[in-house]
Amino acid sequence: MSTDRATTRPAAPAGRPMGRPGGGPLGMGGAPAAKALDFRGSLRRFVVVMRPERTRVVWLTLCGIVSVALTVVGPKILGEATNVIFAGVVGQNLPAGATTDEVVQGLRAAGDTTQADMLASMDGVVPGQGVDFARLGEILGWVLAIYVGAFLFGWLQSRIMTVAVQNTMRRLRDDVEAKLHRIPLSHVDKQARGEILSRVTNDIDNVAQTTTQTLAQLVTSVLTVVGVLAMMFWISWVLALVALVTVPLSVVLTMQIAKRSQPQFVAQWAATGRLNAHVEEMFTGHALVKVYGHQAAAAETFARENDALYDASRRSQFISGTMQPSMGFLANLNYVLVAVIGGLRVASGQLSIGDVQAFIQYSRQFTQPLTQIASMMNLLQSGVASAERVFELLDAPEQEPDPTDPERLGTVQGRVAFEDVSFSYVPDEPLIEHLDLVAEPGRTVAIVGPTGAGKTTLVNLLMRFYEVDGGRITLDGVDTRALTRHDLRSRIGMVLQDTWLFKGTIEENLRYGVRDDADVDADAFLAATRATHVDPFVRTLPDGYDTLLDDEATSLSAGEKQLLTIARAFLADPEILVLDEATSSVDTRTEVLVQQAMNALRVGRTSFVIAHRLSTIRDADLIVVMEHGRIVEQGDHDTLLAAGGAYARLYASQFAAPLTDDVEDGD
Structure with a gap:
């Protein structure tokens, strides 16, 4: 099958303007509904998405446990090193030859009770002996081994986490890609392309970044x-x-800040989608924007949406940004309380100085993860907001599934019948009612009529881009709904007015x-390109058929791009042809040559030709005139000309000579 991915826009019902809601060359495109973020629901759903990686999550948790355990033990052992140094400094200043008990008794006798209590609580003090560097080196060696x-284990945890997250994102992208193929054209027509692209790219990337930065860190x-x-409780339950x-202050503060920043993140990503939709539309139609002088209007719209994104981003980042300095203030307050009370307990001999040092480190380690968790709420809210937008796309209504036991087409004769077909784009606004039309095998059916008459709609119904509301469409007597879409569309070659070429040769x-x-061998390939007059202009290109095109094919003229799409339909060799204004971008001379080639191609094939230029369908076996x-x-x-009806009026409007009264005597 040869089809342009960008299907033609459906005809609008009578009295209804064409185009997507909010679309058009300068349209903004539809924005997502502004609803409250279901944080818990979306988070639970994302956990379900990550379920296939549960084994890796278990391993990264185990690595985190080992890494944290070693990290937690470190300060306690390092505190022993401090005790060894302090004991050496104190012992060096005591008289040699005396025991510790004798020194303590002497201090008590002299009335220095505080110093006596502190010395009595210290282990390893030898009067007259300095620092035990052998013991100190042994302790520091253990500390080094523990931190290494x-x-x-932290590095291994990070590596496992990266694999788990990227696997999840790959599956999520696969799900979105598969979903896009199941979404009906009616849903796509209601969305701006930039908005959908933003969900597929920006939002998924944000989810990946958020998960990478928060998953392992949250566990740790x-x-x-x-x-x-x-x-902390082991060292001193009082200080703990x-x-x-x-x-409690940290928890309350975190909840209040999160409650206020959460809606702002929703607004931020919604504004991002609207801005992307506008930029994508302006870039795609930049030539028309300049032709009609709408640069200022486009810039004004961009500025308005950019300001909206700025405001939403500023509010969300400012509110969530207050979390870390607030938590830092609480951490410093905690540090002051521990240092003061810990110093008093050391002075009273209830704690060693090494234990206080270790406890201060633990108090910092205790508040630091709380601060990190609070900071991660910033990222987590942004990521969950993006995840919800992706889930909204995944939850979009899908086209009707293919039948479980479909009919199979063998050799297709090409008889297409519309039997009592009714259809409407909008409920209660019927466009097509009780239409009957038969295209016999090998015949060419031309469909003409004014804009909005429903010509392209018939093709969309035949291709099952839309489903009929009543009646049925048959191919060789088989209801097209009894076939798989792939089987049906593989029998149809389609050339649209809007060309679509991808990046490639x-x-x-x-x-x-x-x-x-x-x-398709080289001879058949060459025959098709010659028949469609592609070969002559391609051979003038430096790289011939290996010429690389970008996604806009800017190196080719509109007529050359149209010829390529026609040649693509030739090579597909379909049983049914659909030509929707296929020669509209071709010059008059080339149009005649292409028409000759199409006449040869249409032999033995059923063809539907939608045309506004009536000169291109004079030789059609059946001309169908549609109105409303x-x-x-x-x-x-x-x-039809002899009947003097609607077709005759259309024909006359195109070929009647213009009337003028400008001819004066002597001119």
């Missing part, structure tokens, strides 16, 4: 809070309770419509 081990932070809290005073573009089981979704006339060219 924590680093290695939670484990760190638990581990550090256990060590002091450190916990700030936790000219030959790759031409072979795009060839069936997988078809074998109804067939008002049908017959061949001569019969």
Whole structure:
């Protein structure tokens, strides 16, 4: 099958303007509904999406447990090193030969109770002996080994996490890609392309970035809070309770900030989608924008949407940005309380200085993951907002599924029948009602009529881009709804007024419509390109058929691009042809040559030709004239002209000479 992916725009019902809602060369495109973010629901759904990676999540959690355990043990052991140094400094200043107990008793006798209590609580003090560097080196060696081990397990956790996240994103992109193929054209017509692209690209990338930055960190932070809290209670339950005073304040502060920033992130990504839709439309139609002098209007619209995005982003980032400095303030408050109370307990001999040092480190380690969790709420809200937009796309209504036991087409004769067909784009606004039309095998049916009459709609119904509301369409007597869409569309070659070429060589573009089981050799390929007059202009290009086209094919003229799409239909060798204004971009001389080639191609094939230029369909076997979704006339060219009806009026409007009264005597 040879089809242009960008299908023709459906005809509008009578009295209804054409175009997508909010579309048009300068339209903004539809924005997503501004509703409250279902944070919990979307988060739970994303967890389900990650379920296939649960084994890796378990492993990264185990690595996180080991890494955190080693990290948590480190300060306690490092505190022992501090005790060794402090004991050496104190012992060096005590008289040699005396025992520690004798020194303590002497201090008490002298009335220095505080210093006596502190010395009595210290281990490893030898009067007259300095720092035990052997013991110190052993402790530092263990500390180094512990931190190296924590680093290695943390690195392994990060690597596993990256694989898990990227696998999830790949599946999510696959799901979105598959969904896009199941979305009916009616849904796509209601959306701006830039909005859909924003969900497929920006939002999925944001989900990936958020998950990468938060998944492992969230696991590590939670484990760190638990581990550090256990060590704090082990060292001193009094200081642990002091450190916990700030936790309720942190929770309340986090919830309040998150509650206010959450709607702003929804607005931010909605504004991003609208801005992308506008930029994509302006870039695609930049030539028309300049031709009609709408640069200022386009710039004004861009500025308005850019300002909206700026405002939403500023509010969301400002509100969520207050979280980290607020948590930092609480952390500093916690540090002051621990340092003061810990110093008093060291002075009273209830704690060693190494334990206080370790506890201060633990208090920092305790507040740091809380701060990180609070900061991650910023990213998490943004990521969940994007995830919800992706899920909205995945939840979009789908086209009717193919039958479970479909009919199979063998050799297609090409008889197409519209039997009592009714259809409407908008409920209660019928466009086509009780239409009957038969295209016999090998015959050419031309469909003409004014804009909005429903000509392209018939083709869309035949291709099952839209489903009929009543009646049926048959191919060789088989209801097209009993066939799979792939089987049906593989029998139809389609050339649209709007050309579509992808980034690749000219030959790759031409072979795009060839069936997988078809074998088009070099001779057949060359014959098709010569028949459509593609070969002469391609051979003038430096690289010939290997010439690389960009996605806009800017190196080719509109007529040359149209010829390529016609050649693509030739190579597809379909049983049914659909030509929707296929020669509208071709010059008059080339049009005659292409018409001759199409006449040869149409032999033995059923063809539907939609045309405004009536000169191109004079030789059609059947000409169907449509007005307001109804067939008002049908017959061949001569019969319809003789009838003097709608076709004759259309023909006369195109070929009647213009009347002038400007001729003066002597001119």
